[in-house]
Amino acid sequence: MKDNKIKVPFSKPSIDRQEEKAVLKVVRSGWLTTGNETFKFEKEFSDFMNKALPSDSKNVVSLAVNSNTSGMILALNACGIKEGTAVITTPYTFVSTAACVKHVGADVIFCDIEKDSYNIDADKIEQILIENEKNKKYNIKAIIPVHIAGNVCNMKKIMQLAEKYSTKENKIYVIEDAAHSFPSLTDMGYAGTIGDAGVFSFYATKPLTTGEGGMVCTKDESLAKTMQIMRLHGMDRTAWDRYTSPKASWQYDIVAPGFKFNLPDVLSAIGRVQLKKTESMYKKRKHITEIYNKAFKELDFVTVPPDGKGNAWHLYLLRLNLDKLTIDRDAFAKKMQENGIGISMHFIPLFHFTYWKNLDPSFTKENFVNAESQFIRTITIPLWPDMTDKMAYDTIKVVTNIGREYHVR
Ligand SMILES: *Cc1c(COP(=O)(O)O)cnc(C)c1O
Secondary structure, three states: OOOOOOOEOOOOOOOOHHHHHHHHHHHHHOOOOOOHHHHHHHHHHHHHHHHOOOOOOOOOEEEEEOOHHHHHHHHHHHOOOOOOOEEEEOOOOOHHHHHHHHHOOOEEEEOOEOOOOOOEOHHHHHHHHHHHHHHOOOOEEEEEOEOHHHOOOOHHHHHHHHHHHOOOOOOOEEEEEOOOOOOOEEEOEEOOOOOOEEEEEOEOOOOOOOEOOEEEEEOOHHHHHHHHHHHEOOEOOOHHHHHHOOOOOOOOOEOOOOOEOEOOHHHHHHHHHHHHOHHHHHHHHHHHHHHHHHHHOOOOOEEOOOOOOOOOOOOEEEEEOHHHEOOOHHHHHHHHHHOOEOOEOOOOOHHHOHHHHHHOOOOOHHHOHHHHHHHOOEEEEOOOOOOOHHHHHHHHHHHHHHHHHOEOO
16 A cells, blocks of 8 residues: 655645734724725735836736636626627636636637647637638637736737737727736736736735635726726625715616625735735745756656746646657656645546536647647646645655656657
8 A cells, every 4th residue: 555645745835824814903903895905916916017017018007806707798898798799718718718708608619729738829819800700600709818827928919919800999908817827027017017907816826815815906097997896796896885974875876787706804814914924925936846857867768847037936737758658647747646746637627527618529639739739648746835845845856756666668
């Protein structure tokens, strides 16, 4: 019997006494829901993002939400994505990216990823747009790029495409799924602030966490205004405003059928501390990545993850060179787990799932060959700020031993 005890956990949030103290302060304050703490978090998040924007850029407005999923629905809704419209996105993502498009009633058009990077292929987006100009099959209103593992998509080209194929009556929006890309710095600013809107996730495993939570960013004041109202019941006043402004607290108007997507102060308190640790957490992830890269570059049966400028290194996507191995990815992953290494898979392409397969007969692995070929060779291995160098070396040892044992002769 193999020793099944986990030696290296897959992921662990970087939480210490500072977060504990911040939460306790809010709990004792008597104000638990969205209020001053959340506004401060939004302001500090915006300040962080604005520092990196090109000098000619408008500033970012940040709205705290209870998840990336909620933020994505808000952004799609504010951009007018609804029944009768369509959105181009990648099948290589977590399901919520595409599910949100369905939630607002629009059609999903999947576009394959690049051969190496896991990110949506901008040239293939253009092919879809050209084809659609001819056959007018869809009313394409948005593109959702996902910066997989924190490695930024070809945003320059994607922004150009959105502009080129927009018309006076029909703007094509770019909404970034920035769930992995905090903080991915480019010369256009941080990923998540480049498109018309960008959505971050603060889920427990993400690079900045509040347990559950998210932030939606935009430079467009009218989108910001709509999202702010829709975030809380379609109300023209926030609860904080109702209880702190001299205007009577029971007076408000409802201007649309809104959602309930606000982030409570207890969680924002965690977020504010996490935000201060951004640089140190990033540096530690980067350090572990360098240990991994150095070791794995020596092995002929693995390929290190793609890397681009400003990569946030949220995940370490280790790729098996299957032609060098006598076992497949699943068997390799199982052996890693048996040897105490926590692993995960990012992502099962959406065309593998019953709902998505049944939705459109073209959602097959044959139509998205890059997504499929990356999926069947990728294992996500431990990468988190507080993991020790020893944990990284333990992981490397296990990978090396399995690869040597099952190497083709
Ligand atoms: C985690 C994740 C989401 C969803 O984030 P939530 O905050 O859990 O809603 C969306 N997209 C990607 C790529 C993710 O990894």
